Amino acid sequence: AQKVTQAQTEISVVEKEDVTLDCVYETRDTTYYLFWYKQPPSGELVFLIRRNSFDEQNEISGRYSWNFQKSTSSFNFTITASQVVDSAVYFCALSGVSQGGSEKLVFGKGTKLTVNP
């Protein structure tokens, strides 16, 4: 069965610090997708990135970067020079197949990031 572990429940940093959110996953599938979503206090899950299992290239988008390491089953997310607007709950997710045969997203429990001014 698929599983996503986000060991960090809450992280608090001061503005301009770099912060890394950890994500470790388990799957027996050879083809799968990994995702990160951001959930600000308003509630909406905002899509950040999708990565397939065959693409281990790291990705950078502005202040955000992702490190995909298949060898350690990890898909970590780093925010460089954090800002107050980055405060949110961040979810890592893995695509998997449900008991009913449908594709579903398996979410971690989320990491609450607080960036203080």
Add this chain to the structure above:
Amino acid sequence: ETGVTQTPRHLVMGMTNKKSLKCEQHLGHNAMYWYKQSAKKPLELMFVYNFKEQTENNSVPSRFSPECPNSSHLFLHLHTLQPEDSALYLCASSQHEGLAGGTQYFGPGTRLTVL
């Protein structure tokens, strides 16, 4: 128009009430999803619709009844709910279902409180 909208944003209802949650997507997608997010629990998939057909019911109690009249609209009809059903209900859509079905985009959610 934002991609996925949900109404109402907040709902308070008694256990004997009947209410409905509405979701609308403007992304031209063919798959729509309902999720439940409770405090301190991971997001739980409830229902999946692909091309208007229900393809997943994740052992959801019958007091939750989904309806998908077309690929752009999804409803969740609620009746005789329990206080433990209080949660954030999130709707999502994707191009279609399946591993290659693309990313799921979420609406802002409906915060439901059952008294």
